[in-house]
Amino acid sequence: MIKNLFFIAIVGGIITCACSKISSRKQDEARIERRVDSVLKLMTLEEKIGQLTLFTSDYDVTGPTLRENYKEDIKAGKVGAIFNAYGVDYVRQLQRMAVEETRLGIPLIFGYDVIHGHRTIFPISLGESASWDTAMVRKAAQIAAIEATAEGLNWTFAPMVDIARDPRWGRISEGAGEDVFLGKCMAEARVKGFQGRRLDDPKTLVACAKHFAAYGAAQAGRDYHTVDISERTLREVYLPPFKAAVDAGVGTFMTSFNETAGVPSTGNRFLLTDVLRNEWGFKGFVVTDYTSINEMVAHGFAKNEKEAGELAINAGVDMDMQGAVYYNYLKKSIEEGKVSMATVDEAVRRILRIKFKLGLFDNPYLYCDNNREKYEVMTQEHLDFARNMARKSIVLLKNEKQILPLSKEIKTLAVIGPLADNRRELLGSWSAAGNWTQAITILEGIRNAVSSSTKILYARGCNIHDDTTLYIAEAVNKSRQADAVILVIGEAHWMSGEAASRSDLGLPGVQQQLADAIMAVGKPVIAVLLSGRPLTITKLSEQTTALLAAWFPGTMAGPAVADVIFGDYNPSAKLPVTFPRNVGQIPIYYCMKNTGRPMDPDNKYTSKYLDIPNTPLFPFGFGLSYTSFEYSDLQLSQTILKASDTLQVRVKVKNTGKYSGEETVQMYVRDLVGSVTRPVKELKGFKKVYLNPGEEQVVAFKLTARDLSFWDIHMNFTHEPGEFKVFVGGDSEHCLEMGFVLE
Numbered sequence: 001m002i003k004n005l006f007f008i009a010i011v012g013g014i015i016t017c018a019c020s021k022i023s024s025r026k027q028d029e030a031r032i033e034r035r036v037d038s039v040l041k042l043m044t045l046e047e048k049i050g051q052l053t054l055f056t057s058d059y060d061v062t063g064p065t066l067r068e069n070y071k072e073d074i075k076a077g078k079v080g081a082i083f084n085a086y087g088v089d090y091v092r093q094l095q096r097m098a099v100e101e102t103r104l105g106i107p108l109i110f111g112y113d114v115i116h117g118h119r120t121i122f123p124i125s126l127g128e129s130a131s132w133d134t135a136m137v138r139k140a141a142q143i144a145a146i147e148a149t150a151e152g153l154n155w156t157f158a159p160m161v162d163i164a165r166d167p168r169w170g171r172i173s174e175g176a177g178e179d180v181f182l183g184k185c186m187a188e189a190r191v192k193g194f195q196g197r198r199l200d201d202p203k204t205l206v207a208c209a210k211h212f213a214a215y216g217a218a219q220a221g222r223d224y225h226t227v228d229i230s231e232r233t234l235r236e237v238y239l240p241p242f243k244a245a246v247d248a249g250v251g252t253f254m255t256s257f258n259e260t261a262g263v264p265s266t267g268n269r270f271l272l273t274d275v276l277r278n279e280w281g282f283k284g285f286v287v288t289d290y291t292s293i294n295e296m297v298a299h300g301f302a303k304n305e306k307e308a309g310e311l312a313i314n315a316g317v318d319m320d321m322q323g324a325v326y327y328n329y330l331k332k333s334i335e336e337g338k339v340s341m342a343t344v345d346e347a348v349r350r351i352l353r354i355k356f357k358l359g360l361f362d363n364p365y366l367y368c369d370n371n372r373e374k375y376e377v378m379t380q381e382h383l384d385f386a387r388n389m390a391r392k393s394i395v396l397l398k399n400e401k402q403i404l405p406l407s408k409e410i411k412t413l414a415v416i417g418p419l420a421d422n423r424r425e426l427l428g429s430w431s432a433a434g435n436w437t438q439a440i441t442i443l444e445g446i447r448n449a450v451s452s453s454t455k456i457l458y459a460r461g462c463n464i465h466d467d468t469t470l471y472i473a474e475a476v477n478k479s480r481q482a483d484a485v486i487l488v489i490g491e492a493h494w495m496s497g498e499a500a501s502r503s504d505l506g507l508p509g510v511q512q513q514l515a516d517a518i519m520a521v522g523k524p525v526i527a528v529l530l531s532g533r534p535l536t537i538t539k540l541s542e543q544t545t546a547l548l549a550a551w552f553p554g555t556m557a558g559p560a561v562a563d564v565i566f567g568d569y570n571p572s573a574k575l576p577v578t579f580p581r582n583v584g585q586i587p588i589y590y591c592m593k594n595t596g597r598p599m600d601p602d603n604k605y606t607s608k609y610l611d612i613p614n615t616p617l618f619p620f621g622f623g624l625s626y627t628s629f630e631y632s633d634l635q636l637s638q639t640i641l642k643a644s645d646t647l648q649v650r651v652k653v654k655n656t657g658k659y660s661g662e663e664t665v666q667m668y669v670r671d672l673v674g675s676v677t678r679p680v681k682e683l684k685g686f687k688k689v690y691l692n693p694g695e696e697q698v699v700a701f702k703l704t705a706r707d708l709s710f711w712d713i714h715m716n717f718t719h720e721p722g723e724f725k726v727f728v729g730g731d732s733e734h735c736l737e738m739g740f741v742l743e
Ligand code: NOJ
Pocket: 062, 063, 113, 157, 210, 289, 290, 498
């Protein structure tokens, strides 16, 4: 009788459409609620369970494939969302099955891991975060949304906002690094970039904050491993970027694979209901990670999949990704009274709400525009932006004798290393629909940048990760003939990302041996490091004349690296994560606690190692420029502060070098005494300033009592009176400092 609910929804849409322009957001929401309820009333239990089910298509695979017949499931109304399917024709074909062949015609959502670009690939998220440029990062997400929606998608499994302080964990590459404040800023920028102003704008995607929560705290940096941290650390370090995502209006959340203190996230009611919904007021839906309901059996948290499903939905999980647990068992659980209809209805409501917000009930083919697919993907504008984003992500870690920038007129340049003429690795992990064959290699970028008279001598030198030393001699030979050497080394793209933990963070294979041989030639060497994480490159950093951390720079890697090497761009990026000297120092991050026995080199019984300093190889926030910046005249508007006051912090920053350039001015604080101990430094603000040679600017920050608040001994988020220090500088180690008192 009711052949197609889609028509009902359209009629509802048309009737209300005329007033939508003048209606406020609240009225919009009320209208959506009415429409959600009207759909829900028509649904059978099977159809409801279908809405809670997400299956992968066979188009792309990002985990084990359990179900081959997802198309039959769509037609039977047994699936409400599909991931890993893109391309307008394909998406339209699947959407048509849902809309035209099911009883109610409820449209599907189409999700995909659009993490750092869709077709045009930007630097990996950790690299983007090294730009500390929230406007650029937001724009990168916006472009990713334009390209992904042009290919039929409307949901991205991003941003990953997991704080990560252990570079052995390969997924450190997917986030914003180690810091809470920077992590919050990047979370907000990415959510806003993906989602834009309205979800029913066909150029925006609904975002998904993942992986909730504390996935980055996996023991020993081993992926999927156990997490056991205090509620204080959870709230202070791991949750804030998720809260920032909620505040930015994120539409969906994804649970994490790990357990925290004995409870897997997918069955964690405290996280999913008490914190996310009741404390933070999140109104969107929660999806599991890939089969993570099923995995609660292996965790030893549920005796079988049916029980795991009950734990998940009762904890607050709305949608089951790929596990088919709700699909197989939820009906029975309801019949047995283990799950209430009200719980199921609420989960369905949350999902339908997002479908309405995406405009799918008004037009299920809103994201199926062949023209857009043709003209809005990998445009020149997107490629230009990708080049700029990539060069802004490259961190200059060393520049002895100001060897960089190199002259484009250099006579002979040797370009050496397994990543120099390599296209495959440039996109990094999770490169969505990015096609590595369209990436520009670093060798190509260099060739295009230098003068016509420059001779380029290229040699691979070795492979990324085997022990063949056969090609080293040729590389040495070519280096001998050159005036300078560019050595492009690092990791393969698959060495970071999911299921890519490493216990040794040195250069893979025989690359250090290659580096040793090249250094022995005695020419200036510029090392360009490609990696998804900090590597332990102590030796390399001592040997090399200059060192650039370029992460995985994406489609425009070559031009971006060349822009930096030859000075068309003056590097401005700063490390979003500490580089350890060796694996034994891990976890090492700047905002550590002081301990009761802070390091004293003259006292054996203090907190230190026998064989290595406590300091990192490169600290958080560090990054050089071709120019130099001088900090002076740190001023506070007052040194005694009431809780209602706003402290103004000012500092003078001067460009004292020869090049124009951008500096990221960082402000940190330390609360000297608390009811619980506080870190030695915490980032509380940063600002980017562009200065010409000789130019000086006063950079100002504000601090309020809220910025000084933390989870106190009673687990209240509050500030405590006492002495504080404020630090301002160009990285977390080199700062001017002043004290103040909060009354
Ligand atoms: C598993 C990963 O952990 C998650 O980040 C990703 O979004 C899903 N697979 C889907 O591909």
